[in-house]
Amino acid sequence: xxxxxxxxxxxxxxxxxxxxxxxxxxxxxxxxxxxxxxxxxxxxxxxxxxxxxxxxxxxxxxxxxxxxxxxxxxxxxxxxxxxxxxxxxxxxxxxxxxxxxxxxxxxxxxxxxxxxxxxxxxxxxxxxxxxxxxxxxxxxxxxxxxxxxxxxxxxxxxxxxxxxxxxxxxxxxxxxxxxxxxxxxxxxxxxxxxxxxxxxxxxxxxxxxxxxxxxxxxxxxxxxxxxxxxxxxxxxxxxxx
Numbered sequence: 001x002x003x004x005x006x007x008x009x010x011x012x013x014x015x016x017x018x019x020x021x022x023x024x025x026x027x028x029x030x031x032x033x034x035x036x037x038x039x040x041x042x043x044x045x046x047x048x049x050x051x052x053x054x055x056x057x058x059x060x061x062x063x064x065x066x067x068x069x070x071x072x073x074x075x076x077x078x079x080x081x082x083x084x085x086x087x088x089x090x091x092x093x094x095x096x097x098x099x100x101x102x103x104x105x106x107x108x109x110x111x112x113x114x115x116x117x118x119x120x121x122x123x124x125x126x127x128x129x130x131x132x133x134x135x136x137x138x139x140x141x142x143x144x145x146x147x148x149x150x151x152x153x154x155x156x157x158x159x160x161x162x163x164x165x166x167x168x169x170x171x172x173x174x175x176x177x178x179x180x181x182x183x184x185x186x187x188x189x190x191x192x193x194x195x196x197x198x199x200x201x202x203x204x205x206x207x208x209x210x211x212x213x214x215x216x217x218x219x220x221x222x223x224x225x226x227x228x229x230x231x232x233x234x235x236x237x238x239x240x241x
Contacts, residue, residue, distance in 0.1 A: 007046065007049070007223055007224065007225075009049070009052050011223065012049045012052045012053070012056075012223070013052065013056055015037075015219065015220065015223045016034075016037060016052075016053060016056045018219060019033050019034075019036070019037050019216050019219060019220070020033050020034075022212065022215060022216050022219065023036065023212065023213070023216055024208070024209040024212045024213070027206065027209055028174065028205065028209055028213075030062075031075070032174070032175060032178050033216065034053060034057060034075075034076070035075070035079050035171075035175055035178045035179050035182070036178050036179075036182045036213060036216050036217060036220075037053055037216075037220065038050055038053055038076055038079050038080065038083075038095065039079055039083050039086075039178070039179040039180075039182035039183040039186075040182040040183070040185070040186045040216075040217050040220035040221070041053070041095075041220055041223075041224070042080065042083055042087065042091045042092055042094075042095045042183070043083065043086065043087045043091065043182065043183040043184075043186040043187060044186040044220060044221060044224040044226050045091065045224060045226075046220075046223070046224050047091045047092070047094040047095035047098065048094065048095075048098055049098075050076070050080075050094075050095035050096070050098045050099050051098035051099050051101055051102040052098075052102075053076075054072070054073070054076060054099045054102050054103070055102050057072060058072070066104075066106050066107050069103075069104075069107040070107055070108075070109040073099065073103065073107070073108075073109050074109055074111065074113075074170050075170060075171065075175075076099060077096060077099075077109075077170075078113065078167075078169075078170035078171050079171065079175075079179045080092040080095050080096050081113070081114075081164065082164050082165055082167075082171070082176060082179050082180070083179060083183050084164065085159065085160045085163075085164040085165060086179075086180060086183035086184055087183050087187070113167065113169050113170060114163070114167065117163060119158060119162075119163075123158060123162040123163065124157055124158055124162055126161075126162055126166045127156075127157045127158055127159075127160075127161035127162030127163075127165075127166050128157050128161070129166065130161045130165055130166035131156070131157060131161050133173070133199075133202065133203070134177075134195070134196070134198075134199035134202060134203070135195070135199070136202065138195075138198075138240070142156075165180065173203045173204075174200075174203055174204065174205060177196065177199055177200040177203050177205070178200075178213065180196050180199075181193070181196040181197065181199075181200050181213065181217070182213075182217050182220075184196055185214065185217045185228065185231055186217060186220065186221055186224075186226065186228075188226070188227070188228050188229065188230050188231060189230070189231070190230040190231055190232065193231040193232060194231075194232045194236070194237050197210060197214070197232065197233070197234045197236075197237050198237045198240050198241055200213070200234075201234065201237075201238070201241045202241060207234055207235075207238060210234040211233065211234050211235075214233060214234065
């Protein structure tokens with residue numbers, strides 16, 4: 001595909017097949033490669049292919065029942081909800097519109113994961129606990145950097161991590177880092193990519209598997225025509241884990 005051409009649905013299907021083959025499913029399971037796909041596609045400015053991803057997935061035997069398709073949508077939707085904290089709301093919203101358009105009426109899932117969410121001490125504590133798990137001793141430096149920018153410190157603990165990322169009702173810790181790492185890396189952000197390469201290692205993903213995940217994100221970047229020339233690799237941050 002040349003830089004002047006928009007990717008096609010056929011090329012997207014080929015990408016999905018290659019991602020499923022490349023992703024380290026033997027160690028990370030078969031239900032995570034598509035989290036990388038949807039987060040990277042959406043963050044990379046290709047949310048219109050979220051519907052194509054959903055359609056591709058439900059063609060397989062794993063999603064032969066309506067209940068299985070509803071469970072799949074809950075995972076895709078939660079990946080997009082968490083992506084809001086990484087890339088903003090418009091692209092995830094466009095992605096969910098495209099998924100909704102591809103769904104059969106009987107496969108709609110009307111659950112509402114954050115219906116009873118409340119701000120306050122419990123939310124703050126949950127957010128800080130997840131921050132501590134990802135950043136560990138490195139969190140002090142981030143806190144110091146935001147000492148003169150307290151709005152961002154508050155947003156990080158209460159909204160990014162409290163409301164969004166620490167919610168484990170649908171996606172677990174590794175699922176969440178697949179989404180976060182993909183959504184950040186596809187934006188070619190050096191500092192934050194390094195943080196979440198390290199964070200993905202800290203939630204238990206092996207060095208080898210993190211490298212394979214990065215290669216998957218790079219495949220999506222190539223599909224979207226995005227140059228990733230600033231980001232580190234897991235080998236660059238391994239000494240910090």
